[in-house]
Amino acid sequence: MRKPEPSSCSSSSSSSAGKDIINVQNSNNVKLRKGLWSPEEDDKLMNYMLNNGQGCWSDVARNAGLQRCGKSCRLRWINYLRPDLKRGAFSPQEEALIIHLHSLLGNRWSQIAARLPGRTDNEIKNFWNSTVKKRLRNLQSGSPSPNTSDSSSPKHQVMGGLISMQEQAAGIMPMYMDSSSSSSSSMQAMALNQMVDPLHMFQHDLNMSNNIASGYFNAPQYMAQIDLGGDDLPGGNGALGDVDIGFDGEMFVPSLESVGIEEKVETENTYRRAMNNNTFHNTNNNNNINRAENLARVGNCWEVDQELRMGEWDLEELMKDVPSFPLVDFQFSN
């Protein structure tokens, strides 16, 4: 282990992370550009990657004729140019899953991103830091989120539902809501997550919008195979509203004092096992296989069977019952 060379991408020629184009020199006196990528640079990198695949990133930068360091090329490809990237706002399911995964994984953005194909760790990190963190803060202070006032956008409808849940939660379990430390943030998210169960959201979303749920699984079939109605889950009573993501019913809030992480995970696992065994595994179709192959061909950064480990406990074991998104792609038709 050693520090990177001063001439590398982390050159201290500028402390700005801003978007001005700044030229720095590497050890070969070749000027390296920094800052925003031009469309021409994007084209060069895209063409090179599609034709040659991923190799050593410094070679990519050189061979593609880019005056960028390899690190910059890698970042640009992973966060912006990769053909499998999703665009647009996070779906309610993705949002719920992020909250859920963050409660399990903390700030391990790359591992969270690995469960959300088409999303990058940077994207998720930004989403968390700007949107979710703010909501947790509002929850902590008890003040309503400014976002809740905008009920016109679908995203805000969903998150408005989230907020109202958070506000309910704030009165119930204030002990989890009073610190900005990361661990406490995780606890907040966990507390939140106990009510914002992604599976519950999946189920409700399917209930109310089978007509728009498309992609790799058949929603009506799913409903027929497993009875996971809101009444079956500890997070809801099945009395679902028509706009918010179904939190307007009364909430069952488990005692947090009595539910540790392991218990919580096991409780959730109980519900997820049936789901995974009966539904998701049956949906592994050719689309997914081909997609995975294509991604491998262009050097994609996530792997379907990525092995996950965290600290001293077996992350894979912990995560095995969390729906794996490579098997379920939420694409909504217009």
Add this chain to the structure above:
DNA sequence: AAGGTACTCAACCGCAAATTA
């Protein structure tokens, strides 16, 4: 319409792990 504030997101930095020579 103008100025101020809040928010988003692309891109940077530093560090550490992994890999290669």
Add this chain to the structure above:
DNA sequence: CTAATTTGCGGTTGAGTACCT
């Protein structure tokens, strides 16, 4: 085995933009 290099990650910054007063 060691040093050098590459890769990957999480934290942070700041320009651009949307929203508010």
